[in-house]
Amino acid sequence: MQAISLDIGTSGIRGQLLDVERRRVLRTVITSHNPLPGANVMDHLDFAIERGPDLAHEVLLGAVRQVIRSLAPDRWGRLTVCGNPVQLSLFEGIEVRDLAYAGRNYLDSRGIVPPDRSGHVLQGDAVGLDPNVEVIVPPAIRHEIGADALAMMIKSGFLDDDLCMVTDYGTNAEMAIKVGDRVLTGSAAAGPAIEGQHISAGMLASPGAISDLMAIPEGWQVMVLNEELKPCAGAKLSLRGNTLKLLGRRAQGITGTGVIAVVFAGLEAERIALPRISGGGISLDRNIRFTTADLLEAGKAIGAIRAGHMTLLEEAGVDHGDLGTMYMAGASGTYVDARKAQAVGMVPASAKKLVQIGNTSLELAKDLALDPEMLDRLNSMTKELLAHHIMFASSPTFSNIYVQELAYWTEGMPWEAYERNLSELGIRTATPRARDVTVERRKLTDIWDVGESLTMIDPGVFLSGTWSCDLCMRCVRACPEGALRCSEAKFLVDAGRCLGTACRRCEGACPQKMFSYSGLSLENYPEGR
């Protein structure tokens, strides 16, 4: 029998076709982006709340169907999914408002009851797929304790280790610490800067993205991802001299790992004197600059992660010096230069071993497809974890530390003051950084095993609308993403390319107030497109 495993991520879907008997990956298909409008889970939630969960479900399902079609399965009977609770709930088409508003008052006053999100098995037609397919959905209890968080703990080796931590370096930055038999979890909601978003020249990891800066005798070598997503040489720059030699591969933007590298290099070369970059920004290629505003965004995200780590260490009662291994999950955690990440503060300074483990979500989906009985174990694990979960939202320790981070990154408060203030507040601070840190790149690519082929597809899900207007095309020209087009008086929005609630420039540009984003509905494209 064949089965399909899916990792539904905020920045795209990854799918694999599996041979269940031979326990092998046959092929892999990934989408270039998530099909829902917007760049982060909040934008996706916003879309679902504004337009109704059914439409959001249909959009996501449209992309899932494309992935399945491209995987071209034969005699398949099982589909397993993994991902964060928002994406999994949208996939199932169930209530999501409780994920959008963590405040109890809001939920109670509107009678919103969180649905049961423990792991379960469905018949395909319940989610709009073939009724003969069995769909297995792992538990996704709250924002922070979803199937993706379980995956990073189970698949990294974290659970078999002691005095170690694990973090998924993504927008929500789920993290956990293990001390003896105790596992404490949290989520620092760092924001999308470490994935290269909300950065003026930011982009997701794709060809043309700056992914690293390497030290060379004359200064720094910019590394740019090529068509195979391998880093290759680009421009050379001298940070102190503020000069740039345009060479090699031309870059189009900076990705998350590139952001970390620029912050590291800027601090190292003393071009960054927090909270500013001297000389008004760092030029990395023609028209690509890392600005002081970008530095603030990156700093707030790095700061949230460090505050989360320190909170976990504090609540677990562990001295920073006793920490052993840090497992780094997620695409950013896999591709980032681990030592640079540690130097800027994204990895606790005292961690002695850094292990980069790739995308664990897709691996868990695969395990589940091969061994469906695993579901019970996941359910009982989730219950245990819930008992030791620290809501950073109500943790004064987190608040106190994050305030120091903000001052350090955005006001230029010296590090000595940071440590002094925390010790005044009775919070343990980082001991001197660990020496002789070892780095193990356990996985060189985020997908562990792609099988015979890896194909990238466009999710190609569109929203459309028609109305009678002057057809002046201002709306089309106003779209910063080229996501909107108009043919024969029909307006088509490429849902996955659209920026969503945060934008709406198309609507704003319409002189006749005819353009109606909320009036758009799902476009049914002919099969096989």
Add this chain to the structure above:
Amino acid sequence: MVRHLDILAEEMLKIRSRDPARYKRLIQEGMLAELGFDVGIKTKAQASVEEVKAKFRPKDPTYAAISDSVIAGKRARTKELVAASLQQGKDPVDLVTNALMPGIQTQCELYDLGKAFVPEILMSNDAMQGGIELCQAQLGDIPKKGKLATFVAEGDLHDIGKNIVAAILRANGFDVIDLGRDVPTAKVIETAKAQGIQMVSGSTLMSTTKAGLKSTAETLEEEGLKVPLACGGAAVSRAFVDTFVNSIYGKSPLDAVKIATEVCGGKDWKEVRKELY
């Protein structure tokens, strides 16, 4: 930025003796003498911290000790010193205005100059509030510049920014009732009515909870309370705030102080917008 070659040469020699490894690296990269390299000359800056402290430091040594412990952000010590002074029969109002307030004023002025940071203001504020509580217990209410309420919109738990705003408003002499986070509109209205609030400050950081500020501003207006809502937080923009009545947008905690000063000085929301935008 290095402006003078003598200073540069002097600094280079200093770096060479203090940190030879760094010196070597800088020379190797050929960058040490280039402009844009900040060697950090701080003599002038250091003097002014002392000047600011001297400007506010009370003459009376016991008062000076209280003010210093507020600056250092030591709550327990501040309370000890204030309790001792009260025991000696010092006037509570005098203690607040001439011993506790100078401490926070020093900190706020240092902050304006970029010589102190938000966490330090928060800690100093905490120390000062500890002292004020003791004084208040002795003598009802201490004169304030106005009575305000702060809250975070319903559904939103991000309260770090709101706490900073509340602390800085208090440090500037306002009486602030903090309603916390995830606060429904009805609760704000109830408090405004019952407590004679003059202005409310609302914050939110999520796009999904912004609407709570709009409904609060509008309901305050409908109830005819003449209590405007100052709005801020990362999800809030001036363009958004300008889409509803009875509201004023602000970016920083200092904007919140400016808005509160205008409102408590008798201006309505339209006048304040005109004044500050």
